[in-house]
Amino acid sequence: MKHVALIASLLLTAHSLATGAPECILSIDEIPPKGATQVWSPLFQACWEKLNETQGVELEKVVPLNDLITKLEGFKWQAEEVMPKDGYAVYAGPATQEFARETAASIKKRFDIEIDSSRVPTIPQGKAAYGILLRELKFEKKFFRSRNKALEFRARTGKTYIVVATDKKGENLIVYRPDRECSFRDAIERVTKAVKDPLSGPYGSLKHGSLHRKDVVKIPYVTIDADTDFTAQLSGGLHYAGESLPWRVASAFQITRFELFEEGARVRVDTGVGMEPFGAPPKPPPVTPRSFVCDRPFYVFLWRTGADWPYLATWIDGGDCLTPFAK
Numbered sequence: 135m136k137h138v139a140l141i142a143s144l145l146l147t148a149h150s151l152a153t154g155a156p157e158c159i160l161s162i163d164e165i166p167p168k169g170a171t172q173v174w175s176p177l178f179q180a181c182w183e184k185l186n187e188t189q190g191v192e193l194e195k196v197v198p199l200n201d202l203i204t205k206l207e208g209f210k211w212q213a214e215e216v217m218p219k220d221g222y223a224v225y226a227g228p229a230t231q232e233f234a235r236e237t238a239a240s241i242k243k244r245f246d247i248e249i250d251s252s253r254v255p256t257i258p259q260g261k262a263a264y265g266i267l268l269r270e271l272k273f274e275k276k277f278f279r280s281r282n283k284a285l286e287f288r289a290r291t292g293k294t295y296i297v298v299a300t301d302k303k304g305e306n307l308i309v310y311r312p313d314r315e316c317s318f319r320d321a322i323e324r325v326t327k328a329v330k331d332p333l334s335g336p337y338g339s340l341k342h343g344s345l346h347r348k349d350v351v352k353i354p355y356v357t358i359d360a361d362t363d364f365t366a367q368l369s370g371g372l373h374y375a376g377e378s379l380p381w382r383v384a385s386a387f388q389i390t391r392f393e394l395f396e397e398g399a400r401v402r403v404d405t406g407v408g409m410e411p412f413g414a415p416p417k418p419p420p421v422t423p424r425s426f427v428c429d430r431p432f433y434v435f436l437w438r439t440g441a442d443w444p445y446l447a448t449w450i451d452g453g454d455c456l457t458p459f460a461k
Contacts, residue, residue, distance in 0.1 A: 158362035158388040162318035184226040185263035191375040229262035255385040255408025262408035271300040272398040311432035348423040356394040380412040
């Protein structure tokens, strides 16, 4: 990706900041509330499926019916195609202190990072799953930080895709600023279609698919720090085939740390769930300059090439996660 572009920091004023903290979400079907910054990763889905595998039988019903659990059970994907290779791990087993210690030791060995083993659910007679996702992507060509002018971001108050090549082969960072309100699912479907059927005009034209040397790209610096408890959202008795007593979700959470800056992006996702028995190119031709300016709410996706789903999706609307501009 040979181009010269700009990532601008953001000048924020106190009255423009949203009051809600960034949050992790499980459902991708609702339009994000105004002023909200949200993040979704199928890592929790992977944990849910791994936990179900420990039961050895199918989940027959949930009483009372829980829409989120229904969506988790009905989600269709191929985890090995979606999740970053060698960039994540999921563990499941009895929810004991020993399982927590073994999980922490395995993550330390595989990724050379420490986790708080107390975060791994420990539940008497229960079962638990824990997942971690780590990725740092460097752009193939570094962008430049704005030093003199801030980007004025307008929260929810038209339709742009920016796909940036990275140093991880087969992985991309995609920025999408929708022209109208849309859910995570809608945005993912639109981007999937655009990637499969990219613009194909001549180089330098408005319909050419890659960034040109005179194009302007402006994206705020983003830092997301979200810690969300899903336990209350996953209430209900889980009835598994052949078992007389139901189970219930006793612990469910996701912690997401995400940064977007001029050199690339960095993400770490920790998630857990526990349940218990219920008791420099050649000189280019002339170009038509274009602007890709994220001064209104936008999505950021981390996406393996050819995968049906991103392994991280974020919706930026509000000032909580935007880095203030500083000359």
